[in-house]
Amino acid sequence: MDSGDLKIEWARQYMPVLGTIADRFRKDKPFEGMTIGMALHVEAKTANLVKTLAAGGAQVFITGCNPLSTQDDVAQALDRVDGVTCYAKRGCSVDEYYSAMDAVLDAKPDITIDDGMDLIHRMHTSRRDVLTKIIGGCEETTTGIHRLRAMAEEGKLEFPVIAVNDTPMKRFFDNVHGTGESALTAIMATTNNLIAGKWLVVAGFGYCGRGIARKASGLGAKVIVTEVDPRRALEAYMEGYHVMPMNKAAEIGDIFITTTGNKDIINEQHFKLLKDGAILSNAGHFNVEIDGAWLNKNAEQIIERDGIQSYLINGRTIHLLAEGRLVNLAVPKGMGHPIEVMDLSFALQALGTRFIAEHHTELKPGVHAVPDSIDREVASIKLASLGLGIDTLSADQEHYMCSWDVGT
Structure with a gap:
């Protein structure tokens, strides 16, 4: 194993939630026959998300979303994974950055996963040729969601996008602790x-x-x-x-x-x-x-x-x-968010992508929330991995919480 593979394997050990989802995807193949285009920070934790999607049957094409956030050894290791093509390079010029995005879009993705919305922006401007095939996407970060909502308000967003950033499991852990x-x-x-x-x-x-x-x-x-x-x-x-x-x-x-x-x-x-x-x-x-x-x-x-x-x-x-x-x-020594935090965020990305694959015909163009059931599922898998349990409401308690006619 080279340094990139070793980094990916190190991160994998501390990503039990994504590992559970990867096991399900290997069995169910929710992305069989689909192409997923991605623009994310290409480092070890991201690589485990990419491998999870590939395990689900997808052909994955990925590049970076920031010219300085790619780890070249991880990008090279990803490019050797079956079903994955990686174009990311650290320190790329502006022209190289957008050329790599175009290479991802040349693959005609069915679903996109963005961090900052650059990929979606390019699809709606200079690469409108790919819009006929796209069924939906996911967006990772606050900045991207702001831009997407502005597009949607102007009626310019032409497919449904899941706002992964806006769900509690992302905000409370990734944004705060990460x-x-x-x-x-x-x-x-x-x-x-x-x-x-x-x-x-x-x-x-x-x-x-x-x-x-x-x-x-x-x-x-x-x-x-x-x-x-x-x-x-x-x-x-x-x-x-x-x-x-x-x-x-x-x-x-x-x-x-x-x-x-x-x-x-x-x-x-x-x-x-x-x-x-x-x-x-x-x-x-x-x-x-x-x-x-x-x-x-x-x-x-x-x-x-x-x-x-x-x-x-x-x-x-x-x-x-x-x-x-x-x-x-x-920065040269920047490792990004802690592994355990990104385990939760990338689990949301993986399940959000599956939701798009399975429910895109029900979704109108625009920005959509992560279903609450997915958010709770990620939290439940994490608790189980920690060996922690929680209480459950009785039927009488649930009735009390949903009623208006029960007084003190």
Whole structure:
């Protein structure tokens, strides 16, 4: 076994939920005769999802969804799996990135699985030739769902897509614990900086921001939250975090992590306020939250080391991690979310894909929720793998909870 195979096997040991589903798929072959096109972060955990779909009878074509998140040895190992073709490459140019997407679409997929919606976007713009065969898709992340809902509201989304990101099993575990741990781990591994005692600024208090704030606080950081939603800002305040606008936080923060999914969260006005040695990173999907283009054009880049670009502004040095791309995957030592977390998320992807295969004729074009039964199924398989049991409601309790005419 080479390094890619060893990584995939290591991850497999800690993915019991996906393993249970793979066993079912080998028996039932829900994707027999189907082609699945994927654009995801190509690393060991993703490889186990791909192998699960191939075990279910699918021909799988996959590329990366971020130019810096592919692990080349894993991509090469995947390409050797029967029924799988992998086009992903780390450090690809923009042209290479979209050429690889086109190669996936050349396979004329029946179902797509996206992380960020780039594949679906391309299908609806420059590759409309593939829309006649497609029956549906799944989307993994918050940013992709935002884009899909905007398409659907304008009547531009031409097939059903399952919003895997929006289900409780994804938000509570992947977004909170996965992003929280992996973003901080990547920052610490890349910079060798201490978190304890630092002013750590989290931009956005959604599920990802909550997770980062909670984990950073546990490591001893003094956490500042910036927000545009007054309710989330108040929630952050009630949980004990400092709340202020970014132009104030910029003067205080030692480490910054953006999680909003929006653009220009840290920009020119903030760069000029930052302390000497400030570290900037992004845990949102695309590299638009920190205005790296302004830095490259207007600031003096004084040194570049693995995963860090350093700039001189007004006599102060600031450090940008991973070109402002997804820090937990794009830095050289980034491993992405913990294996056990992605076991749950990829189980949702696998079962969501099966749901599309079996029920696509019942679904109209647009964004659809993961059926609650699938969400609960994933939780139940995980509990069983941990040897944990839970209570069940009696018939009388169920009647009580569903009735309106039973008083106190």
